[in-house]
Amino acid sequence: MQELPVIAAEPAAPRVKKPDWLRVKLPIGESYRQVRNLVDTHKLHTICESGNCPNMGECWGAGTATFMILGNVCTRSCGFCAVATGRPDAVDWDEPQRVAEAIMLMKVKHAVITSVDRDELKDGGSIIWANTIKAVRALNPNTTMETLIPDFRGQWENLQRIIEVAPDVVSHNLETVERLTKQVRIQAKYHRSPEVIRRLKEGGMRTKSGIMLGLGETKEETIQSMQDLRDNGCDVVTLGQYLQPTPKHLPVVRFVHPDEFAELREAGYAMGLDYVEAGPLVRSSYHAEKHIFSGRK
Numbered sequence: 001m002q003e004l005p006v007i008a009a010e011p012a013a014p015r016v017k018k019p020d021w022l023r024v025k026l027p028i029g030e031s032y033r034q035v036r037n038l039v040d041t042h043k044l045h046t047i048c049e050s051g052n053c054p055n056m057g058e059c060w061g062a063g064t065a066t067f068m069i070l071g072n073v074c075t076r077s078c079g080f081c082a083v084a085t086g087r088p089d090a091v092d093w094d095e096p097q098r099v100a101e102a103i104m105l106m107k108v109k110h111a112v113i114t115s116v117d118r119d120e121l122k123d124g125g126s127i128i129w130a131n132t133i134k135a136v137r138a139l140n141p142n143t144t145m146e147t148l149i150p151d152f153r154g155q156w157e158n159l160q161r162i163i164e165v166a167p168d169v170v171s172h173n174l175e176t177v178e179r180l181t182k183q184v185r186i187q188a189k190y191h192r193s194p195e196v197i198r199r200l201k202e203g204g205m206r207t208k209s210g211i212m213l214g215l216g217e218t219k220e221e222t223i224q225s226m227q228d229l230r231d232n233g234c235d236v237v238t239l240g241q242y243l244q245p246t247p248k249h250l251p252v253v254r255f256v257h258p259d260e261f262a263e264l265r266e267a268g269y270a271m272g273l274d275y276v277e278a279g280p281l282v283r284s285s286y287h288a289e290k291h292i293f294s295g296r297k
């Protein structure tokens, strides 16, 4: 595997103490235990665990979890991501049904589903994706759904499979600004992601994307990335603080102050975005149930 280049960082910044605004609640309580049991008994994966999400206590305590389909090993090696890279297991054709059953047992009102990238598969995993959306809908007709999908390496027939089954919200994360894309998402192409959004929009989807802050980008670059998303028909943008999952991952260059998140939120609304979720602990599925609707009238 190719070594990831290290982002030029201000020397002291990666070692600075986490600011108070990043303190999170521990996962405890009965709802948390119920979600834990269901996830284990249905042999499912969640991005909450695989991605070391700081909101796991809050979300699982509220009975929600983001399911990760197509296994828990990814063919890509993004420099920020805690999901394991390697050769994934064979496709599990029963997985869509198990996800649908877990969502039913958890009585989930709004389900968020994501996946690892399966670049080794001809269909990029899009058939399992479509089967999962259909299975969830069949067992849970009143549950709304957000799907956080890969770029399918620009093989648009695979994207089309998602459009055909029309989840309520389709998201695809830009993750970082153009200048840092090579370091942060080594196998991705910056402009491919807004193109995914554009094609989803042309297919009639409600679209969403996310950017992490604190990797060395400037405020102006973040605004430009938000504009690139908006220009391609993005409805919802999430902005959150990057946290280094292990010392092997990219360092945090800066902890972005909540006031700067608020400023970026305003900039997003000024450029016509429909909903901007911005704050240090925001992750792409945080408060996802609100993203079906417009944030500002």
Ligand code: SF4
Pocket: 074, 075, 076, 077, 078, 081, 082, 083, 115, 116, 117
């Ligand atoms: S493609 Fe997604 S799951 Fe895979 S390494 Fe990158 S961020 Fe992680």
